[in-house]
Amino acid sequence: MKNEPLAYRMRPRTLDEVIGQKHLLAPGRFIHRMVKAKRPVSILLYGPPGTGKTTIANALANTLNLPFAELNAVDAGQKDVEKIVADAKMQGTTILFLDEIHRFNKKQQDYLLPYTESGLITLVAATTANPFHDVNPAVRSRCQILELKSLEPSDIEQGIERALADAERGLGKYSVRLDSEALRHFAEASGGDMRKALNAVEIAVLSTDPDDDGTIHITVEIAVECLQKKSLSSDKNGDGHYDLLSAFHKSLRGSDVDAALHYLARLIQSGDLIGLSRRILCVADEDVGLAFPAATSHAIAAIESAERLGFPEAQLPLSKIVMELCLLPKSNSVTTAIGRAMQDVETKHVGDIPVHLKDAHYASAKKLGRGVDYKYPHNYPEGLVEQQYLPDALVGTQYYHPKGLGQEKQFAERYAYIRSGGKAKPKSD
Known part of the structure; x- marks a missing residue:
């Protein structure tokens, strides 16, 4: 029918045409x-x-x-x-x-x-x-x-470009020049909803007067008006949106609840739930870390809740986890520990795995000396036994430097106890 919206007309006819x-x-x-x-x-x-x-x-x-x-x-x-x-x-x-x-x-x-x-x-x-x-x-x-998962911005862009090129069902009969910033805005501010994006594009095309050469020029300002979502950034190079994500992350890391809520509101306005979710998870692992290990599961639960609810209700679980992450003690010991380990692997000749740690689950392993002198920790008091685990070239290396904040205080004591061979008794005991 003549009045069918673009999203309806462009609905894939076979599974091969489905995007995402x-x-x-x-x-x-x-x-x-x-x-x-x-x-x-x-x-x-x-x-x-x-x-x-x-x-x-x-x-x-x-x-x-x-x-x-x-x-x-x-x-x-x-x-x-x-x-x-x-x-x-x-x-x-x-x-x-x-x-x-x-x-x-x-x-x-x-x-x-x-x-x-x-x-x-x-x-x-x-x-x-x-x-x-x-x-x-x-x-x-x-x-x-x-x-089904929310579509990625790249999926939305693919759907828009397909609609603009399709002369039979889409907008291919029009000469349309869609600015890259406008395309990005339609793709990111639609919140993973192809229907919303396509119908907004159609409104933009049908309501914009053509230039003298007959071209319909869609700018980011037109995209904002037709999608009724504020632009992700006034920066035409796209840096502004990443600046917003960066400010959000750093406010969480810095435990500033009010600033984090401010940037959260701006990100909600942009509709970028994917970018927002990634930063929340990153803070839970990178910045809270072992100071409160359960932060990761709390973050995942909040994100899943937000995805189920959709906006505007999604702002409630998102706000709750943002406030919690701000107020929790912080430790980047996980980030620095794996960073040091990765640097050694990438830059040093780390040597062979100690022979007593090598796989011994085959008939001739003992003939090669593999696993022969391995000491099974569960056979020793408190599960601790002195034996070499690191390669020879790295013996004595310490990657983990605990911060001793929040729950990591107990981990720090246990770590010191393990490294001392059971001599430095944990204070909590």
């Missing part, structure tokens, strides 16, 4: 194998909006050349499902795409069970909610549960 989700679609991955075997099975897709749930369902039906039906659980009723089942009995195996399945009540979900069990209906269900909380266990047990 390589963890499911690449050769050897689950959906690729299912298609290769020509054995459709019911699947439950969950993930953020605009990541391709409807797209995959349509493309799967086209690739397998099967009848396709589509319902949205928000407005579909029992009679709608019954009609699809009746049609499937005449047409044969049918792929039913059921969007927002979590909005179906238990009775409605249960109605599909015998037909998915028999294979008459191949259910492709979709939800933005956690299926383990909101989908009937009986339905879950009959589906492969597949998580």
